[in-house]
Amino acid sequence: MNQTAPATFAEIRGLLSDLPGPDLKAGGAATAREALLTKPPGALGRLEELAHWLAAWQGRHPPRVERPYVAVFAGNHGIAARGVSAYPADVTKQMVRNFIDGGAAVNQLSALAEADLRVYELALDEPTRDFTQAPAMEEEDCARAIAYGMMAVEAGIDLLCLGEMGIGNTTSAAAICLALFGGAAADWAGRGTGIDDARLSRKTALIEAAVAKHRPAMTDPLEVLRCLGGFELAAILGAILAARLARSPVVLDGYACGAAAALVHALDGHGLDHCVVAHKSVEPGHARLLERIGQRPLLDLDMRLGEASGAVLAIPLLKAACACHSGMATFAEAGVSGPA
């Protein structure tokens, strides 16, 4: 990350005013080569699109996925004290230890995908405030978390997978979605780690109350983040922006990660053009969110774990897209006839 870390929302908005677009030359080289490869046009479907998209956002042809990087941001949420999760808030820190020790799902998936995994803790002993009572964060703390997320994006990462850990953060995600997209709280509240009907009712009511309370203060997406978000979600927003500036394509994980991404989309309708959504979560709000931000997930495997697990599971698909694009013979090379 070559940018100076932003310290205020005004500075973050400044970064947004100058987001780079895709490299049309590299993207064009990919589409030109595609037409020559030994298969019916379009027969590899989304693998073809992924290869072109990677070329355009890596700014090179052929595209390559050799240094995938996985960043998992962990934060704690004041709302967790209200009984919105099946697990106690201590589990955030315990799972961070599990990530470091190599025992979580994302560790196994990262090893398989030959991806570097790093976990970023955001003041786990200082949760955000219970957002039914007060804004979750002060602007300064929120901006610091965004800047921390930006720092995770080093030069030379050819694919960045983003994910989170934070007990209570699907409640935060649902509140963000309700604030951004409207509808009913029940449209956005889900069972998260697996809560029962009673907890789901409580969670839904808290989400509705929180959005109603902060409505006047939430003048733009960054204010939505400050009032309803969490440190790890702010960091993901920062990482998405930094990846755009560094021309690293991004793979987004599930619902909480998606809510952070939706904030970027609300700030700039093209702000997620360098991102692909790895999978559709079981959490029902996620499919609604993806529809609103115009993203079609790559996988739909009934997952709802977070911790970047879905994003990392998609890495082999992106590697496959590159392998086919680069390695396949052309019709001329292979002596294969074209259409009759």
Next chain:
Amino acid sequence: MNQTAPATFAEIRGLLSDLPGPDLKAGGAATAREALLTKPPGALGRLEELAHWLAAWQGRHPPRVERPYVAVFAGNHGIAARGVSAYPADVTKQMVRNFIDGGAAVNQLSALAEADLRVYELALDEPTRDFTQAPAMEEEDCARAIAYGMMAVEAGIDLLCLGEMGIGNTTSAAAICLALFGGAAADWAGRGTGIDDARLSRKTALIEAAVAKHRPAMTDPLEVLRCLGGFELAAILGAILAARLARSPVVLDGYACGAAAALVHALDGHGLDHCVVAHKSVEPGHARLLERIGQRPLLDLDMRLGEASGAVLAIPLLKAACACHSGMATFAEAGVSGPA
């Protein structure tokens, strides 16, 4: 393959009478371990189911995917001379050469998945008969192709990916589906390699005529195969049966492969219990077929290439299922709290 190669349909029916079931002990060990792993119950969705399914059909716990094998069967179809494909029939042989030379999509995908790929040619210079005029095959030739497919399944394969190459074979697949499932020919006919409206109309009419012509002769699924199928589809049917006998879980590719699998399902409603469907093809008949045989595909990436490409693309998902199942820490090992 320890079985004696069957030479008649009666001998093939004999094999079907004694198909082994899943190993309930290995499957049970998988579900027992699953409950201990550091994630909310069910949070890895279909990855969990895949791990249990692999354990049950490999007959061991933990399941492993270390020796995946890809078998691509190639055959030629008399119906191809009727202009049902965008490509000339010569392309079957040319693509087999491309597979051997390493230039096709499935080569790149197999290399990435560290899978052994082998291509099986079935008398490419002797296509099946045009099935609008006569049964595609004699019983003897059809049984020989089934036996040839069975021979592809060696001992010790821990995952078998099946696919095909054969210009004209989506016409054959559609005819098989119309014969098995009914409906209209238009429900099962698709654009295959990418045919235009005029060719699609011709293809649809030929499928309808063929099924009408052979209706009285098609007394059971093997007769459907003989009248409307192709050598590579017969071989896939054989490979599915041999894998069941050898306790190798199978990954099925797209529409043509699916039609061969549907014949197994018609012969025995549990005949595909050791198979998973890798992806949903663009070919519209494929989704209908999957519904009829009760299979939910793992991927939906708008692919329609065949040559086992979708099946091989799913290998990393199965490896991921094994990696999470075997490698994750338990709650006790990691010191992570359970539900509050």
